[in-house]
Amino acid sequence: MEINVIEILEKLKEALEAEKLVRISSAHVSGISYFNVGEAGIDFLEKLVNECLKVKVPTTINPAGMDLEKWHEMGIPSWFAKRQIKIIELLKTIGASPTCTCTPYLVGNVPRRGSHVAWAESSAVVYANSIIGAKTNREGGPSSILAAIAGYTVCSGYHLDENRIPNLKVKVKAKIGSEVDQGLLGYIVAQRHPTAIPLFDKITLKHMHLKSMCAALATSGQIALFSWLPRCGQYSKIADKTVIDQSDISLTREKLSTLSEISDSDVIYLGCPHLSLQEIASFTKLLCRKNAKPKIKIWLGTSREIYRKCIRIGILEKLKKRNVEIICDTCIVVAPLKHMGIKCITVNSVKAAHYLRKLHNVKVHLASMEEIINAC
Numbered sequence: 001m002e003i004n005v006i007e008i009l010e011k012l013k014e015a016l017e018a019e020k021l022v023r024i025s026s027a028h029v030s031g032i033s034y035f036n037v038g039e040a041g042i043d044f045l046e047k048l049v050n051e052c053l054k055v056k057v058p059t060t061i062n063p064a065g066m067d068l069e070k071w072h073e074m075g076i077p078s079w080f081a082k083r084q085i086k087i088i089e090l091l092k093t094i095g096a097s098p099t100c101t102c103t104p105y106l107v108g109n110v111p112r113r114g115s116h117v118a119w120a121e122s123s124a125v126v127y128a129n130s131i132i133g134a135k136t137n138r139e140g141g142p143s144s145i146l147a148a149i150a151g152y153t154v155c156s157g158y159h160l161d162e163n164r165i166p167n168l169k170v171k172v173k174a175k176i177g178s179e180v181d182q183g184l185l186g187y188i189v190a191q192r193h194p195t196a197i198p199l200f201d202k203i204t205l206k207h208m209h210l211k212s213m214c215a216a217l218a219t220s221g222q223i224a225l226f227s228w229l230p231r232c233g234q235y236s237k238i239a240d241k242t243v244i245d246q247s248d249i250s251l252t253r254e255k256l257s258t259l260s261e262i263s264d265s266d267v268i269y270l271g272c273p274h275l276s277l278q279e280i281a282s283f284t285k286l287l288c289r290k291n292a293k294p295k296i297k298i299w300l301g302t303s304r305e306i307y308r309k310c311i312r313i314g315i316l317e318k319l320k321k322r323n324v325e326i327i328c329d330t331c332i333v334v335a336p337l338k339h340m341g342i343k344c345i346t347v348n349s350v351k352a353a354h355y356l357r358k359l360h361n362v363k364v365h366l367a368s369m370e371e372i373i374n375a376c
Helices: 005-015 034-050 078-093 122-132 141-150 179-192 207-217 246-256 277-290 304-312 315-320 350-360 369-375
Strands: 021-023 027-029 059-061 152-154 168-173 198-201 240-245 267-270 298-302 324-328 344-347 363-366
Touching: 005 021, 005 141, 005 152, 027 141, 034 078, 034 141, 122 207, 141 152, 168 179, 179 207, 179 240, 179 246, 179 350, 207 277, 207 350, 240 246, 246 350, 246 363, 267 369, 277 298, 277 304, 277 315, 277 369, 298 304, 304 315, 304 324, 315 324, 344 350, 350 363
Parallel strands: 027 059, 168 198, 168 240, 267 298, 267 344, 298 324, 344 363
Antiparallel strands: 021 152
């Protein structure tokens, strides 16, 4: 059966009662791990390849289910690796760049402010809308591929300025310091108001931790856009309000942590969303300053591009001496943990803590990067 991409988008436009399609400058595709899409995903991609369809805009892709080079060292079974590599090759054939990261904005896919894109990774969608100032809805994996092939997406939702106005004011009466704190803040807001556009009132957010907050906002709800004061201008007529206090932060953290101690972990994973070069450098500096060599293996998740930068500036060698390994192309959330023998994990990500319990039924300990280093 022939795939008419524009026809599919036109039908979607009608279903959403949108006025038009809009040209996009880039796409980002999610759901590319074999753990997520299975044989159905391979069948879909094979149909696109068989019809010689190609993407018309720069297109990056989400993490795979394994490090594409060190999958055997991760404990990935060969049957899984074979199917995962096939997915990557099919995506490359239609023209997608094999970035395998949930942070496309760290590897060159940085839209201009106000431009329209079709991104599917939930945390990246929040980041694009809120931090970069681009315009995207929370696309699905298949719809982002179709948009990339067409060069257009449906002009609805967050593509329209009238749908991007904050409608919830968040008052924070808690100490928000670490990446875990910012993640918990986002998680609680999205739990209470799953479809809101929150405005965080008079709060200082650390730029390095914004990824964590973006990821959490999209985990417990469907939030795709937020802002905060004093970064943005005043919005005086926001009727809905919510207050987050210290007890909310503490209680939510306790609920997400089902593993008592870091020392009970099979592995410690940092990098959901993928770590930036700055974060890896900061982690390395703290670890070396403490002169620690963790007894539990630590995996730092990032893109292969950031990994190569770590090699060039000498970070990789320092980490190897301290039982820390950089894992590329993947995220622990979309890896086949059951087949890897992993049952207990420590993470510094609220998103990871949520999905590891839900998708893999493993025990999770939630701790900040600094807390993890102090425990080493």
